[in-house]
Amino acid sequence: MANDEVLMERMSWREIEEAIAGGKTTVILAVASIEQHGPHLPTGTDTYLGYALAEGIAHELGNALVAPVMRPGLSEHHLDFPGTVTLTQGTFMKVLEEYCISLAGHGFKDIVLISSHGGNSDTMVALLPRIAKALKDRCQVHMVIPNIREQPAEIEEIYREYGISRAQAGVHSGFAETSMMLALHPELVDMDKAEEGRADEAFYHPDRIKYSQIESFVYGVRSQSPNGILGDARSARPEAGRRLLDARIKQAVEEIRKMISVAQEEMKGTS
Ligand SMILES: [Zn+2]
Numbered sequence: 001m002a003n004d005e006v007l008m009e010r011m012s013w014r015e016i017e018e019a020i021a022g023g024k025t026t027v028i029l030a031v032a033s034i035e036q037h038g039p040h041l042p043t044g045t046d047t048y049l050g051y052a053l054a055e056g057i058a059h060e061l062g063n064a065l066v067a068p069v070m071r072p073g074l075s076e077h078h079l080d081f082p083g084t085v086t087l088t089q090g091t092f093m094k095v096l097e098e099y100c101i102s103l104a105g106h107g108f109k110d111i112v113l114i115s116s117h118g119g120n121s122d123t124m125v126a127l128l129p130r131i132a133k134a135l136k137d138r139c140q141v142h143m144v145i146p147n148i149r150e151q152p153a154e155i156e157e158i159y160r161e162y163g164i165s166r167a168q169a170g171v172h173s174g175f176a177e178t179s180m181m182l183a184l185h186p187e188l189v190d191m192d193k194a195e196e197g198r199a200d201e202a203f204y205h206p207d208r209i210k211y212s213q214i215e216s217f218v219y220g221v222r223s224q225s226p227n228g229i230l231g232d233a234r235s236a237r238p239e240a241g242r243r244l245l246d247a248r249i250k251q252a253v254e255e256i257r258k259m260i261s262v263a264q265e266e267m268k269g270t271s
Pocket of ligand 1: 172173
């Protein structure tokens with residue numbers, strides 16, 4: 001094992017035990033999906049992104065390991081496309097809860113949940129108090145909660161530099177995800193098949209985006225976008241993808257540091 005290895009599934013139990021004893025007491029659990037990502041991206045896209053984000057966050061934090069990315073996720077709204085595999089909500093919640101219970105038994109002080117698939121996020125937020133309560137005597141549970149209405153300023157700036165609108169960036173397999181995949185796994189991206197999907201600005205307007213997402217859950221993505229893209233993949237660039245990933249990692253790390261220090265203060269206050 002390389003000294004800077006953080007992926008638990010590449011480590012032996014002894015290496016994991018030593019890492020935790022040596023201070024790597026935070027574990028990052030990315031919750032992803034197996035679902036269609038347009039004609040040009042693989043169905044594992046959210047899983048690859050989950051690994052990249054979690055690894056980036058763990059390296060940046062310096063005291064963290066990365067749990068095997070959880071998938072399938074909640075992808076019922078993509079089931080009209082071949083290759084999509086989903087859990088139902090009750091199963092998903094059970095798997096996530098038991099996953100955290102397993103991790104809590106190993107000596108981690110903090111479990112940090114991140115979602116690399118928008119369809120998981122609301123259910124994870126709703127489940128968080130229950131998991132936190134179940135584990136309260138063993139460790140703290142945190143979640144980096146995505147804001148669907150508003151992107152961080154740094155990400156908006158990258159879109160501006162590349163002349164990309166909110167609709168082109170998209171929420172699924174558009175400029176943003178395609179660029180990130182070009183940065184991580186260019187061998188899995190077929191830019192000859194990259195297309196425009198649903199890319200009307202109104203659909204992505206901050207006042208409308210949550211409703212658009214609920215519409216996806218109700219009617220399925222195929223009714224909104226026959227090729228499965230919500231955004232426009234055609235002008236994706238690997239350099240932009242690397243910057244988008246770095247910005248997301250930086251933002252998550254800042255949030256995690258804040259959450260963990262707040263939780264530690266609370267602990268001191270109650271002990
Ligand atoms: Zn995705």
